[in-house]
Amino acid sequence: MMKYGIVAFPSKKLQDLANSYRKRYDPHYSLIPPHLTLKNPVEATDEEIRQIAEKLAKTSEQHEPFTLRAYKISSFQPVNNVIYMKVDNTPELLTLHNALHTEEFGGAPEFSFVPHITIAQKLSDDEHSDVYESLRMAGVNHEETIDRFHLLYQLENGSWTVYETFRLGKESQ
Amino acid sequence: MMKYGIVAFPSKKLQDLANSYRKRYDPHYSLIPPHLTLKNPVEATDEEIRQIAEKLAKTSEQHEPFTLRAYKISSFQPVNNVIYMKVDNTPELLTLHNALHTEEFGGAPEFSFVPHITIAQKLSDDEHSDVYESLRMAGVNHEETIDRFHLLYQLENGSWTVYETFRLGKESQ
Numbered sequence: 001m002m003k004y005g006i007v008a009f010p011s012k013k014l015q016d017l018a019n020s021y022r023k024r025y026d027p028h029y030s031l032i033p034p035h036l037t038l039k040n041p042v043e044a045t046d047e048e049i050r051q052i053a054e055k056l057a058k059t060s061e062q063h064e065p066f067t068l069r070a071y072k073i074s075s076f077q078p079v080n081n082v083i084y085m086k087v088d089n090t091p092e093l094l095t096l097h098n099a100l101h102t103e104e105f106g107g108a109p110e111f112s113f114v115p116h117i118t119i120a121q122k123l124s125d126d127e128h129s130d131v132y133e134s135l136r137m138a139g140v141n142h143e144e145t146i147d148r149f150h151l152l153y154q155l156e157n158g159s160w161t162v163y164e165t166f167r168l169g170k171e172s173q
Numbered sequence: 174m175m176k177y178g179i180v181a182f183p184s185k186k187l188q189d190l191a192n193s194y195r196k197r198y199d200p201h202y203s204l205i206p207p208h209l210t211l212k213n214p215v216e217a218t219d220e221e222i223r224q225i226a227e228k229l230a231k232t233s234e235q236h237e238p239f240t241l242r243a244y245k246i247s248s249f250q251p252v253n254n255v256i257y258m259k260v261d262n263t264p265e266l267l268t269l270h271n272a273l274h275t276e277e278f279g280g281a282p283e284f285s286f287v288p289h290i291t292i293a294q295k296l297s298d299d300e301h302s303d304v305y306e307s308l309r310m311a312g313v314n315h316e317e318t319i320d321r322f323h324l325l326y327q328l329e330n331g332s333w334t335v336y337e338t339f340r341l342g343k344e345s346q
Contacts, residue, residue: 002185009334012175016329023330030203033334150335156189157196161182161206162323162335 003154004049004163006039006056006100007032008146010068010117017140018085018119025083025120025131032160036068036087036117038149039100040109052105053151053164059099060166065147066092070117073135081128084116085140096149096168176327177222177336179212179229179273180205181319183241183290190313191258191292198256198293198304205333209241209260209290211322212273213282225278226324226337232272233339238320239265243290246308254301257289258313269322269341 009015018034044052069088076082087093097113120131148167152160182188191207217225242261249255260266270286293304321340325333 012326012328012334015334019328019330019332030332033328033332148337150338153185155185155192155206157192159192159203159206161185161188162338164321164340165323165335165338167337 001043001045002049003041004044004052005037005041005152005154005160006149007035007037007152008068008149009033009035010070010146011144014068014070014117014142014144017142018117021119021135025123025127026118027122028118028158031158032152034117034119036115036146038097039105041154042106049151049153049163055104056100056151056164056166060149060168061170063096063099063168064092065145065168066090066096067143068093068146069143070140071142073119073132073138073140074116075128075132076114077128077132081121081123081125082118083120083123083128083132083135084118085142087115087117089113089115174216174218175222176214177217177225178210178214178325178327178333179322180208180210180325181241181322182206182208183243183319184317187241187243187290187315187317190315191290194292194308198296198300199291200295201291201331204331205325207290207292209288209319211270212278214327215279222324222326222336228277229273229324229337229339233322233341234343236269236272236341237265238318238341239263239269240316241266241319242316243313244315246292246305246311246313247289248301248305249287250301250305254294254296254298255291256293256296256301256305256308257291258315260288260290262286262288 015034022029070085072086074086101109151163188207195202243258245259247259274282323338324336
């Protein structure tokens with residue numbers, strides 16, 4: 001068994017910006033590049049991952065590239081101390097998210113979808129207040145097109161390896 | 174401009190083994206998962222990477238999955254202090270490597286191809302001697318099929334993000 005997840009990596013430009021914060025404020029900094037999670041980690045066997053990949057190839061063909069617009073810094077407080085770039089929940093993104101949570105992919109998600117790119121987590125309450133205040137002031141205003149997503153699995157050390165990339169849209173096939 | 178490279182990631186099992194050594198002996202541990210380099214880093218623009226990806230899609234179709242056999246621990250000393258799992262240089266692997274170094278991909282490689290998975294580097298000479306002795310005793314004997322490779326680019330912090338995955342062989346298309 002291993003854990004797999006599905007993410008989109010934004011452009012190098014947005015990843016570099018996110019990493020400039022993560023380096024100081026996110027202990028997961030070295031485990032995975034900055035990302036927009038499309039499906040939270042789920043347990044699966046080698047064989048199941050192969051089957052999931054086959055299904056994802058079809059799913060990706062049926063969905064078009066979408067606009068990722070990061071427009072403010074927000075926080076999940078008081079649920080947890082995660083600070084993130086809030087990403088516009090467009091119909092295209094929501095539709096893709098839903099398509100990755102049908103019965104064949106294990107069913108509905110545990111939580112409602114709040115598209116985001118994490119830039120700080122596991123801070124103490126005091127740290128969180130300080131960092132959130134300064135990051136919120138810095139803000140973010142970025143827009144780009146996402147034309148692919150990735151299926152990843154987790155290694156024993158907690159880091160993530162890409163298993164496969166899926167391009168969105170029929171033109172790419 | 175950014176740097177891109179082409180690698181194959183071995184199975185989780187071999188990555189976990191490699192990481193058990195890299196954690197202690199490789200300062201690049203957190204920058205990239207354990208990998209077999211197929212093409213060393215090269216500078217390219219966004220547009221060039223898109224073109225390279227298109228070409229790689231064709232190249233990957235024209236080559237079949239290959240056997241990765243890691244059969245001993247070796248070192249590049251005295252050239253440098255890199256310790257690695259030596260990977261059998263099969264005709265299939267060599268052919269793929271050559272296909273990634275034709276004129277359309279920037280031409281011949283600077284060095285002859287020694288397929289390997291790095292597990293230790295940047296050690297002092299004394300450390301290198303000690304670590305090499307103990308890893309060589311531990312040895313490695315692993316065989317698996319590699320059916321895909323990945324195009325990656327490097328972020329400002331030195332870490333690598335996967336741009337796209339390419340499956341080897343026509344059946345996968």
